[in-house]
Amino acid sequence: MAVLSAGATWPLTANAQKRLPTVGVLWHAGSAQEEEVYLSVMQKAFRDLGYVEGRNVELLHRYPAETPALFERFAKDLTDRKVDAIIAVTGRSAREVKRATNTIPTVFVVVPDPIGAGLVDSLARPRGNLTGLSLIGIDLSGKRLELLKEAIGSLTRVGLLADLIEPAAQSFLTASQTAAAALGISTVVQEAATPDDIGRAFERFRQDGVDAAILGPGSMLFNERVRIGQLALTYKLPILVNVAEMLPHGALMSYGQDFPEFFRQAVGYIDRILKGAKVEDLPIEQPTRLKLTINVKAARVLGLLIPETLLTRADEVIE
Numbered sequence: 001m002a003v004l005s006a007g008a009t010w011p012l013t014a015n016a017q018k019r020l021p022t023v024g025v026l027w028h029a030g031s032a033q034e035e036e037v038y039l040s041v042m043q044k045a046f047r048d049l050g051y052v053e054g055r056n057v058e059l060l061h062r063y064p065a066e067t068p069a070l071f072e073r074f075a076k077d078l079t080d081r082k083v084d085a086i087i088a089v090t091g092r093s094a095r096e097v098k099r100a101t102n103t104i105p106t107v108f109v110v111v112p113d114p115i116g117a118g119l120v121d122s123l124a125r126p127r128g129n130l131t132g133l134s135l136i137g138i139d140l141s142g143k144r145l146e147l148l149k150e151a152i153g154s155l156t157r158v159g160l161l162a163d164l165i166e167p168a169a170q171s172f173l174t175a176s177q178t179a180a181a182a183l184g185i186s187t188v189v190q191e192a193a194t195p196d197d198i199g200r201a202f203e204r205f206r207q208d209g210v211d212a213a214i215l216g217p218g219s220m221l222f223n224e225r226v227r228i229g230q231l232a233l234t235y236k237l238p239i240l241v242n243v244a245e246m247l248p249h250g251a252l253m254s255y256g257q258d259f260p261e262f263f264r265q266a267v268g269y270i271d272r273i274l275k276g277a278k279v280e281d282l283p284i285e286q287p288t289r290l291k292l293t294i295n296v297k298a299a300r301v302l303g304l305l306i307p308e309t310l311l312t313r314a315d316e317v318i319e
Contacts, residue, residue, distance in 0.1 A: 020054075020056065020057055020058045021058070021084050021085075022058045022059075022060060022083045022084050023057060023058070023059050023060070023083060023084065023085050023274075024060045024062065024078035024083040024086045025042070025060065025061045025086070025087045025089070026064070026071070026074055026075060026086065026087070026088050026089060026093040026096070026097060027039075027061065027062065027063050027064070027089045027093070028064060028066055028071075028090045028092065028219040028223070029063060029219075029223050030064075030065030030066070032061065034063070034223065035063065035089075037245045038245075038260065039061075041260045041263045042087075042264075042266075042267055045264045045266075045267035045268070049268070049271050057274075060078060060081065060083060062074035062077065066219065066220055066223065068092075071093060072096050072099075072100075074096075075096035075097045075099065075100040075101075078104075079101040079104055082104075083104060084104075084105075084273075084274060085105045085270050085273045086101075086104055086105070087106075087107050087108075087266055088106055088107070088108040088130075089110060090108075090111070091108070091110075091112065091114075091117050091119075092165075092219070094106065094108035094111055094117070094132070095117065095118075097130075098129075098130060101129065102129055103129055105129055105131075105273045105279050106129055106130045106131075106132075106279075107130075107131060107132040107269045107273070108130060108131075108132035108266075109132060109266045110133070110135065110219075110262060111132065111134055112134070112135045112167070112168040112217060113134070113135075113167075113168065114130075114132070114134050116167075123286070124283050125280055125283060126279060126280060126283070126284055127280055128279070129279055130279065131269065131279045131283070131284055132269065132284060132285075133265055133285050134284050134285065134286050134287075135217070135287065139175050140242070140255060140256060140290070141172070141175040141176045141178070141179040142182070142183075143255065144255050145158070145179050145183055145185065147240070147255055147310070148212055148214070148238070148240050148253065151238070151252070151294075151299075151304065151306055152212055152238060154211065155185060155211045155212060156184075156211060157187075157208070157209060157210045157211050158176075158187050158210060158211065158213065158214060159187070159189075159190060159201075159204075159205040159208070159210040159212070159214070159237075160172075160173055160176050160177070160187050160188070160190070160213070160214055160216065161191075161201050161213055161216060162189065162216045162218075163191075163193075163216055163217065163218025163219075163220050163221045164191050164192060164193040165193060165218060165219075165220050166216065166217050166220075168217050169217070169218065173216070176214060176216075188204070188205060188208045188210050190205065192221070194220075195220070195223075195224050195227065198221075198224055198227060198231065199227075199231060202231045202232075202237065205235070205237060210237070211238075212238040212239070212252075213232075213237055213240070214240045215239060215242070216242075222243055222245075222246065225245070225249050225251075228249070228250070229246070229248075229250025229251055230250060232252070232298070232302075233250045233298065233302070236301075236302055236303070238252040238253075238299075238304060239251040239253075240252060240253045240254065240255070241253075241254045242254060242255065242256035242257075243256065243259055244258075244259070244291055244293040244316065245259060245260075247293055247298070247318055248295070248318060250295075250298050250301075251295060252294070252295055252298050252302065252304070253292070253293065253295065254291070254292070255290065255291070255292050255293075256290060257287040257290065257291070258287070258289050258290075258291050265285060269282055291315045292314045292316075293314060293315060294306060294310065294316075294317050296317055296318060296319055298318075
């Protein structure tokens with residue numbers, strides 16, 4: 001009886017000790033609260049695919065707070081823990097993971113140019129351990145300026161705010177200045193390396209009499225979306241951004257990729273990897289949908305009347 005009893009409990013003990021599939025997530029901000037807008041999307045995407053934390057998957061979230069040393073430390077921590085897969089949010093996360101491991105399958109989410117960044121050598125068939133979702137595609141600088149000009153008929157002078165930490169900052173400035181010149185619009189460039197630089201940039205825009213401003217790519221600028229929105233409303237400066245999730249805080253318009261969809265797709269890649277798919281068989285996806293969002297509530301505070309013809313083309317309008 002004792003032998004039978006011991007034998008009967010053995011499978012339960014073995015199952016209890018069985019390691020769950022583990023996915024590391026290297027974010028860029030400093031906390032779950034700061035990442036909530038996309039963290040909630042990711043969590044729902046896992047649930048929609050049947051994953052329940054603690055039951056059939058373990059998620060290890062790491063928040064480096066835009067600190068280079070923490071990106072490196074957390075990337076090493078996740079690889080030392082021998083997670084089954086990693087989601088790397090932003091190019092910096094992906095670069096640190098690539099330095100830390102060449103074996104753990106990794107899906108990056110928000111990377112402007114993965115080939116130019118040296119993460120992969122092919123979009124169609126990435127070799128190594130990285131794949132994911134790229135922002136690369138047609139240059140949107142001209143289209144963004146056209147939309148801004150349509151919203152503000154008197155537009156003649158535009159401020160460009162570049163995130164110096166972002167590798168694609170110079171490309172943003174060059175493309176925007178070229179597009180502005182073609183439309184007869186002058187530009188004022190301001191660069192930001194820290195959050196405190198943002199306030200100084202807005203003051204310079206005011207002094208130089210810009211009619212509106214466009215923000216370049218960069219996780220630091222996204223992290224400071226509340227500050228930027230408040231400054232935009234305080235300075236009565238219309239702002240066009242490339243991330244729709246910045247609009248509720250005071251930016252006027254956004255035109256660009258559907259970032260929540262990128263996170264949903266990244267989780268889909270992880271699902272396939274956990275089920276045995278190889279990274280080299282998962283081509284890097286490029287955006288197939290561009291989204292125009294207009295913040296009418298901010299427009300009213302700014303004293304702008306957005307043309308109805310533009311509103312009817314918007315994918316989303318914030319009232």
